[in-house]
Amino acid sequence: MYVSFDQLPPEARIWIYQANRPLTDTELTRVQPALAQFAAAWTSHGRTLHASAAILHHQFLVIGLDEAMADASGCSIDASVRFVRELETSLGVELLEKSxxxxxxxxxxxxxxxxxxxxxxxxxxxxxxxxxxDNTIARHAQLAxxxxxxxxxxxxxxxxxxx
Structure with missing residues (x-):
């Protein structure tokens, strides 16, 4: 279930993916529906996840999950990484590179x-x-x-x- 990113609770789990370049305004506009669609469709063992995704500072993809509603499973984490790879391809950026x-x-x-x-x-x-x-932070509250x-x-x- 899609949750507005700013409505995620402070304890929501987050994953941060850093792009190798800033995204343009056109790219940001184009990717917004895909972010919402991913969050709305993301599931774990058949359970709907309360999730969101946003691009911050034109360069960081942040996926958030309200774990109080349902935790992510290994399969759902794999699904999120597949989504990130799809974004890499569609935007022509690197998001999984950590160097x-x-x-x-x-x-x-x-x-x-x-x-x-x-x-x-x-x-x-x-x-x-x-x-x-520090893209290793893990909670929504830490972003602010x-x-x-x-x-x-x-x-x-x-x-x-x-x-």
């Missing part, structure tokens, strides 16, 4: 290859307070509270330990 980290710099999402992180910190390109999109969060307040803290 790039996203930061908010001058109001824009900037991607950095994970292998370049240590150098970027050493050269001062990234500061402890640089907003970082800590996404993006200062890099030094996330798992990246160890890179700033000596600063």
């Amino acid at each position: 790039r980290l996203a930061f908010l710099v001058d109001g824009e999402v900037r991607l950095l290859d994970r292998r370049e992180l240590r150098t970027a910190v050493a050269e001062g390109q990234l500061q402890p307070d640089t907003p970082y999109f 509270q800590a996404w993006p969060a200062p890099a030094a307040e996330t798992w990246l803290a160890r890179y700033f330990a000596g600063k």
